[in-house]
Every structure is written in C-alpha cells, then in structure tokens.
Amino acid sequence: xxxxxxxxxxxxxxxxxxxxxxxxxxxxxxxxxxxxxxxxxxxxxxxxxxxxxxxxxxxxxxxxxxxxxxxxxxxxxxxxxxxxxxxxxxxxxxxxxxxxxxxxxxxxxxxxxxxxxxxxxxxxxxxxxxxxxxxxxxxxxxxxxxxxxxxxxxxxxxxxxxxxxxxxxxxxxxxxxxxxxxxxxxxxxxxxxxxxxxxxxxxxxxxxxxxxxxxxxxxxxxxxxxxxxxxxxxxxxxxxxxxxxxxxxxxxxxxxxxxxxxxxxxxxxxxxxxxxxxxxxxxxxxxxxxxxxxxxxxxxxxxxxxxxxxxxxxxxxxxxxxxxxxxxxxxxxxxxxxxxxxxxxxxxxxxxxxxxxxxxxxxxxxxxxxxxxxxxxxxxxxxxxxxxxxxxxxxxxxxxxxxxxxxxxxx
Numbered sequence: 001x002x003x004x005x006x007x008x009x010x011x012x013x014x015x016x017x018x019x020x021x022x023x024x025x026x027x028x029x030x031x032x033x034x035x036x037x038x039x040x041x042x043x044x045x046x047x048x049x050x051x052x053x054x055x056x057x058x059x060x061x062x063x064x065x066x067x068x069x070x071x072x073x074x075x076x077x078x079x080x081x082x083x084x085x086x087x088x089x090x091x092x093x094x095x096x097x098x099x100x101x102x103x104x105x106x107x108x109x110x111x112x113x114x115x116x117x118x119x120x121x122x123x124x125x126x127x128x129x130x131x132x133x134x135x136x137x138x139x140x141x142x143x144x145x146x147x148x149x150x151x152x153x154x155x156x157x158x159x160x161x162x163x164x165x166x167x168x169x170x171x172x173x174x175x176x177x178x179x180x181x182x183x184x185x186x187x188x189x190x191x192x193x194x195x196x197x198x199x200x201x202x203x204x205x206x207x208x209x210x211x212x213x214x215x216x217x218x219x220x221x222x223x224x225x226x227x228x229x230x231x232x233x234x235x236x237x238x239x240x241x242x243x244x245x246x247x248x249x250x251x252x253x254x255x256x257x258x259x260x261x262x263x264x265x266x267x268x269x270x271x272x273x274x275x276x277x278x279x280x281x282x283x284x285x286x287x288x289x290x291x292x293x294x295x296x297x298x299x300x301x302x303x304x305x306x307x308x309x310x311x312x313x314x315x316x317x318x319x320x321x322x323x324x325x326x327x328x329x330x331x332x333x334x335x336x337x338x339x340x341x342x343x344x345x346x347x348x349x350x351x352x353x354x355x356x357x358x359x360x361x362x363x364x365x366x367x368x369x370x371x372x373x374x375x376x377x378x379x380x381x382x383x384x385x386x387x388x389x390x391x392x393x394x395x396x397x398x399x400x401x402x403x404x405x406x407x408x409x410x411x
Contacts, residue, residue: 008299009062012069012280013092015051016291017077018310019044021114024145025231028207030222030293030308031075038079038113043310047291048084050317052091053325054290059095062288066097069277071105072126078108082120089125096288103128103167103276110156111148118156118163128167129160130200136190137183140176150190157194167273169198174247176204177238184247185254192258197273201251202266203244206232217312218331220293220305245393252389263352265392282347292328301340304332338364338404346399354384368401 018030019037036043059065070092072085080088085106092098105128108115118129135141136150157168170191174184191199209221224232252262260268264282267275280287286299293308306313307329316328335343345365348355357380360369369385372378377391377398387395 008286009065010096010286010288010296010299011065011067012071012277012285012287013067013096014277014287014289014291014294014296015070015072015077015088016289016294017072017074017080018047018292019074019079020076020109021079021111022145022147023225023228025225025228026144026204026206026235027228028205028209028221028224029075030220030291032310036310037076043314044080044084046314046318047310048080048087050314050325051290052087053317054327055088055091055095057325057327058288058290059092062096064097065288066099067092067102068099069103069105069280070098071277073105073107073130075107076109076114077106078114078116078121080116082117082124085121085126086124098125105130105169105275105277107132108156109146109148110152112152112155114147115152115156115159118160118165122164127165128169129156129165130169130171130198131156133170133191134173135176135179135183136187137179140179140183140187143178144173144176153190154194157196167198168194168196169200169275170194170196172199172201172251173204174201174251175239175244177235179247181246181250184250188251188254192254196260198267198269198275199251199255199260200267201248201255203248204235204239206236206239208232215308217309218307218329220295220308220330222293222308248393252392261352262392265350265395279351282351283353284344284347301337302332302334304330306330342402342404345402349378349385349387349398349402350395352386354386356384360385364404365402368398371401372398 016030018032020031020033021037023031023033035041104126106121106126107130109132131153133153134144134146138149160168172187172191208224209215210223214221215223255268260270262268263274264278267278284299287297289296292306292310292313295303295305297303313328317325319325341364345355345359369378372391376388377394378385379388391398
C-alpha cells in the first residue's frame with residue numbers, strides 16, 4: 001500500500017549524474033566516461049546547467065512538494081564540485097522545497113580523484129554518503145574495472161565523518177568472477193570494520209539492455225560497449241546461482257550479527273538508518289527524477305523516463321539558439337490496475353515490512369501466496385505476510401507467480 005495518494009506530489013527526487021572517469025565493464029547505468037567527465041573539455045558544468053533547467057520545469061508541473069529525500073546518483077556525482085552540488089540543491093529548493101529533516105544522499109567512488117570535496121558537499125546540504133566499495137580484494141577490484149583500493153574506501157569514510165557526514169552506506173558485489181567464499185568474507189569483514197550505518201549487497205547482474213529493447217531514440221539505456229560485451233561473455237560462465245545464494249546467506253549472517261538488520265532483499269541497516277529514498281520506491285510513494293535515463297513514478301500506475309542520450313538531453317534543455325528549454329525526449333508507461341497491484345505487492349514483499357494481510361487476502365494473490373506458503377517461502381505474522389529466509393533466496397519464484405501474465409509463472 002502506498003503511503004501517498006494516487007498521482008500525489010513526489011516525496012523524493014532522484015538526480016542522475018551521467019559521468020564517470022572510466023566506465024566499468026559490468027555497468028548498465030547511463031554513463032559517459034573519459035574526457036566527458038574530467039579535463040578541459042568535460043561536460044559536467046553543461047550538465048549542471050541542463051539539469052537545473054529540467055528541475056525548474058518538472059517542479060512547475062508537479063507543484064511544491066517539500067521533498068523528504070534527494071538522491072544524487074550516477075555515474076559518479078562526487079565528480080561535481082561543491083558549488084555545482086549547491087546549484088543543483090538550490091534549484092530543487094526553489095522548485096520543490098526541501099523538508100528540514102530531508103535525507104540528501106550523494107554517491108561517491110572512493111578513489112582520491114573521485115571522492116570529491118566532502119566538507120563542501122556537507123556545507124551544500126548533503127547529509128548521507130553512499131560509497132561504491134564493491135570489494136576489498138585487489139584482484140576482484142581490478143577485474144571489475146574499479147580504480148580504487150580497500151584503503152581508499154577506509155579513507156573516504158574517515159574524511160566523510162570528519163566533514164560531518166555521519167550516515168554512511170557501502171555498496172558491495174557478490175557472485176563476482178573469481179570471487180571465493182574466503183574473499184567474500186574478507187570483503188564483509190573489511191566493510192564492517194568501518195562501522196557503516198547501511199550496507200547494500202548485490203549479486204553481480206550482467207544483463208543485455210539491447211536484447212531487452214531498452215536502447216534507441218527514447219530508450220533509457222545506452223548500447224553496451226564492445227569491450228564490455230566481450231568482458232561479460234567471459235564473465236557469465238564463471239557465475240553460479242548456488243554459490244551466489246551461499247554468499248547471500250553469509251552476508252545476512254555477518255551483517256545481522258554486527259547490528260545491521262535486513263530491511264529489503266539487498267539492504268541492511270542500523271536502527272533508523274534504512275535508506276529513506278529507497279523505501280520510497282519499495283513502499284510505492286511518488287517520486288520525481290531528472291537527468292539522462294532517469295525514471296519517475298506518480299504513486300499510482302504511471303512510470304516515465306528520460307531518454308539516455310546526452311546530446312538530446314542538452315539540445316532540449318539548453319538549446320543553442322537561445323530559446324527556452326523544454327523537457328527532453330523519453331517515454332512513459334501506464335499499467336492496468338491488476339498489474340499495478342501485483343507490482344506493488346512484489347515491491348512490498350521485498351521488504352521486511354511485508355505485504356499487509358488485507359492486501360495478501362485479495363483473490364488476485366490467493367494462488368501465488370498459497371503456493372508460496374506450501375513451499376515455506378511466505379509466512380504470516382502479525383499484520384503482514386513476509387518472505388521467510390528461504391523465501392528471500394527464492395523470491396523470484398514468488399514474484400513470477402504474482403504477476404498477472406500466466407505465461408510468466410513457472411508451472
């Protein structure tokens with residue numbers, strides 16, 4: 001059940017920053033690397049100019065919101081200067097309004113050339129940091145195309161805390177080619193030694209956006225680079241679903257023992273430190289989004305996105321002829337009520353909050369949830385149906401059966 005009424009004003013805003021110093025071979029986000037990100041010809045300031053215009057247009061359409069969360073993601077948004085971050089946040093404040101208690105997150109790569117000005121970010125209004133640590137193993141980091149070391153992660157945490165950013169999250173990857181049970185435990189131990197407030201642990205996904213029809217003039221993805229495509233072809237045979245499940249259980253055990261409770265399939269947090277921004281997604285709230293490839297949701301049944309192409313984004317928002325900016329190309333999708341209900345149920349079941357019993361009792365979900373209970377994947381306690389520990393490992397089996405398309409379910 002959404003916490004906001006259908007088509008409500010957004011409670012959160014996602015800003016997609018589309019640049020990295022280099023593009024990791026597994027990355028499917030909208031990212032441009034190299035000279036676009038750093039050096040005399042970089043496009044960072046041009047992006048800030050464009051996104052400020054988009055924020056103004058979106059805010060004029062949405063109206064005042066008093067945002068509870070702002071998330072600067074990417075890409076590597078920590079490549080922006082503190083003054084550029086300040087410009088973006090000032091535009092958000094002018095257009096939408098920012099609640100006094102809002103969570104303002106910035107993602108950062110931990111390398112010394114990428115982590116950015118933490119003190120400046122804090123002065124601009126950032127109060128939460130998400131660090132792309134991924135691994136503490138040098139060989140794994142190298143294979144993933146990462147530019148940092150485990151020591152860089154520790155240094156970034158130290159610098160952030162000294163700057164007054166005390167809400168810190170670490171992103172980790174498992175089922176990485178070449179990863180072992182021992183190296184995964186060492187990565188988790190290294191992360192926990194830094195006493196993070198939040199940890200996200202994701203199984204490495206090697207999808208093909210072109211095969212899924214996600215590229216093109218209005219697509220929200222860029223084509224996979226030839227080198228990345230070759231890297232993925234070599235990496236996929238080294239992945240293993242069974243090993244990934246074992247690594248997930250190890251993460252849950254160690255993180256829980258350290259005081260970080262799971263609250264969503266891939267996320268663990270200390271009390272009061274769950275990501276408010278991501279909870280907005282999982283609980284069905286309305287959110288706005290700006291930047292190339294960014295997705296928004298109206299809190300009811302409609303999702304919309306910006307096209308991924310940066311040239312089209314700039315051309316729309318900062319026309320070279322001096323005319324007023326307009327919204328960039330993109331697309332939208334409105335689901336029927338049955339599908340929207342199923343998607344909402346799936347999102348709720350991803351969380352420790354579970355699916356409220358009054359929703360779980362709907363006829364639409366009866367067969368799927370009955371099957372899940374019979375197989376020990378769902379249990380009902382108190383006011384909600386929740387995934388069991390086994391259900392978390394086999395959650396996709398439950399989710400497929402909740403979808404209205406009978407062909408999507410496994411017989």
